[in-house]
Amino acid sequence: MCGISGWVDFERDLSTKGATGRAMAETMACRGPDAHGIWLSRHAVLAHRRLSIIDIEGGVQPMAVDELAVMTYSGEVYNYRELREELEGHGHSFRTESDTEVVLHAYLQWGEDFVHRLNGMYAFAIWDQRTEELLLVRDRMGIKPLFIHPTPHGVLFGSEPKAILAHPQVEAVVDIDGLRELMAFVKTPEHGIYKGVYEVRPGQLVRVRRNGISKRRYWKLEPVEHTDSLETTIGTVRSLLDDIVQRQLISDVPLCTLLSGGLDSSAITALAARALDVPVRSFAVDFTGYAENFKPDVVRETPDTPYVHELAEYVAADHKDIVLSTVDLMDPVNRAAVLRANDGPNSLGDAFTSLYLLFKAIRQHSTVALSGESADEVFGGYLQFHDPKLVYADTFPWLAQAGLFSEQPSLLAPDLLRELDLAAYRADSYRDGLAEVPYLDGVDGHEKRMREVCYLHLTRFVQILLDRKDRMSMASGLEVRVPFCDHRLVQYVFNTPWAMKNFDGREKSLLRAATRDVLPESIVQRKKSPYPSTQDPTYEHALREELAKLVIDDTAPLGSMLNAEQVRLVLNRPVAEDPVPMATRFDIERVLGMNSWLSTYAVDLRL
Known part of the structure; x- marks a missing residue:
């Protein structure tokens, strides 16, 4: 998977700045534990940390083709074999078996339009050594991260801030x-947390020249009239999934x-399991005593473990549970x-820590994992797709579902909250998101609103989850692939009418119908249950206990910003008889995380 970084400056000689380039890359050693490399020229430094997945011996980076172009690359291009065959027809020759070399040659053959060919x-x-220009590219759905920091005469970039x-x-x-972006739970496109550091938008191409930086969206969701019947739509979804999973099983490592x-x-x-010649290996997260002491709540009716074991037995998987304790x-x-x-705090606490520990345990057995992430955004799986009050709330539906559209009692000081005015920030972001929605002529009423809800989830909410998945997995040197984010599937299902996506009155109707033949009936009928x-x-x-320590610590950087x-109310509330609401628990997590962040990163907070 790897971590990339670099520095371009058209007014300085960077050929002696190897130490700086290596220091930037070294911060991401976890992303690439297998190898490191650096390439220097007068005006560009490219650095790389490698997690070896395809062509372990040959795919060393940064990779150059003669004196034409050099690349530092993170990720996987699943159709690289077809592209390689096409490029060989154009006279290109290859010295490795890596997808990296194919991508580089594709650029040399087709210029920046080569991005349209990548899957x-x-x-x-x-x-580009011929023109002394830098090209930065991020995948269509933003599965892999990329950040930039424009400078007076160039740019700094990296996989992580x-x-x-x-x-x-x-x-x-x-x-x-x-700080607003950190706390708002909205994921504004291109907006970073650190001043001057911006995130390259999914499906965006950034070109850095002597005369400045230019940006171009090479892909976004487009309005296309859906004319397929329900039967054809279900069949197309299944055909796409078969192809996607088959492609994403390519790997030279476990x-x-x-x-x-x-x-x-x-x-x-x-x-x-159907596509592999050997038993599929699978992993699940669990908590000590979770299944035995499970208590249903508004979003989880059943524990995962019984269904995990049933599916593993059904497909004869080589399965292992990763059980975590407090x-x-x-x-x-x-x-x-x-x-x-994460380069900062989060409000979801154990949802981050447990995922990190799951990935860390998996890494002892496998280097690549396939995930079911993003199916809810693509097919409409969350409660906020189906509850009219949430669908028609005048805010992002996930904020309405979580109750974040109204201010809750907070552990942060009232003066700070007034200055942040998160309600206004969220409202502005929501309006910006709605303004981007690609509508179809003649579609109105509920269909139009559901198109908006789907678009907001696919361009805003899914970015929160993909970022969590990438950061937690790469912290352990594990590559996690997300088949449901294949742009062909996303585009096709996005333009499918909501009435068809919800044809049987349940969440993810199309996905259920397309895959029911490979699943036990209990899982086909199971109601949506989020990450535990x-x-x-x-x-x-x-x-x-950690919160109590923070409030008496005179050196705590967040101390003066607490309510x-x-x-006091939270600390004095009995735990066993009266646990705090989940929103308050997340608030505690956020406060503890913010205090650690301000200390660890020596953040200069300018409010």
Whole structure:
């Protein structure tokens, strides 16, 4: 999968700046534990940390073709074999078996339009030695991250902000808008957290020349009239999934699937089992005592484990459960690793830490994993797709579902919250998102609104989840692939009418119909259950203990920004008889994370 970074400056000689380039790349050693490399020229430095997946011996980076172009590349292009055959027909010759070399030759053959030919997840930089220009490209759905920091005479870039922050000219400054973006749970396109650091938008191409930086969207969701019948639509979805899974099983290292026992991950695991010549290996996360002491709530009716085991037996998978405890989740080393991987705090706490620990355990057995992530956004799986109050709320539907459209009692100081004005920030972001929706002529009413809901999830909410998946997996050197993010499937299903997506009155109707022949009936009929969160009361108790330590620590950077009264109410509330609401638990997680972040990153908070 790898981590990439670099520096372009048209007014300086960078040929002696290898130490800086290596320092930037070294911050992402976890992304590429297998090898490292650097390429220097007068005006460009390209660096690379490699996780070897395809052509382990030959795919060394940065990779150059003669004196024409050089590339540092992260990700996978799944159709590289077809592209290689086509390029050979144009006279290109290859010295490796890697997809990296194919992508580089594709650029030399077709220029920047080569991006339209790529199928995969990727973020890469190409320095064209002929024109002294840098090309930065991110995949269509934003599966792989890419950040840039424009400078007076060029640009700094990296797979993660930490690579840019390692440059001696960059400070970890966070202003009011950066803090808003961190806390708003909206994922504004191109908006970074650190001042001057921006995220390349999914499906975007950035060109850096002497006269400045230009950007172009090479892909976005387009309105296309859907004329297929329901039967044809179901068949097309299945045909696409068969092709996608088959392509994404390409690997020269051990591969597995992530299995939760839900429809999405079960479908991927079952399709992979059919395509492989050996038993599919699968992994699931679980918590100590979770299944035995499970308590249903508004989003989870059943625990995952029984369904996980049923599916594993059904497809004869080589399965393993990764069981986590409160001790694991609260381990300072693990929490610090999550903070470091994420380049900042999060509000979902154990949903990040448990995912990191799951990936860390999987990495002992496999280097590549296939995930069911994004099926809910593509096919309409969440409650907010089906509850009219949430569908028609005047905000992002996931905020309405979580109750975040109205201000909750917070552990942060009222003055800080007033200055942040998150409600206005979210409202502005929501209006911007709606303004982008590609409508079809003649579509109105509920169909039009559902098109808006689907678009917002595919361009905003899914980015939150993909970013979490990438950061937590790459912190352990594990490549996680997301078949449901194949742009062909996303585009096709996006333009399918909602009445067809919901034809049987249930969530993810099309996916259920397209894959029911490979699944046990219990999983076909199982209701949507999100990624699990520990219900162990000792976890909340441990969080409160950490919060109590924070409020009496005179050196805590967040101390002056807390709502002392609200903190006191939370700390005095009995745990066993009256656990705090989940929103309050997330608030504790956020406060603890923000305090660690301000300390660890030496953040200059300019509010």
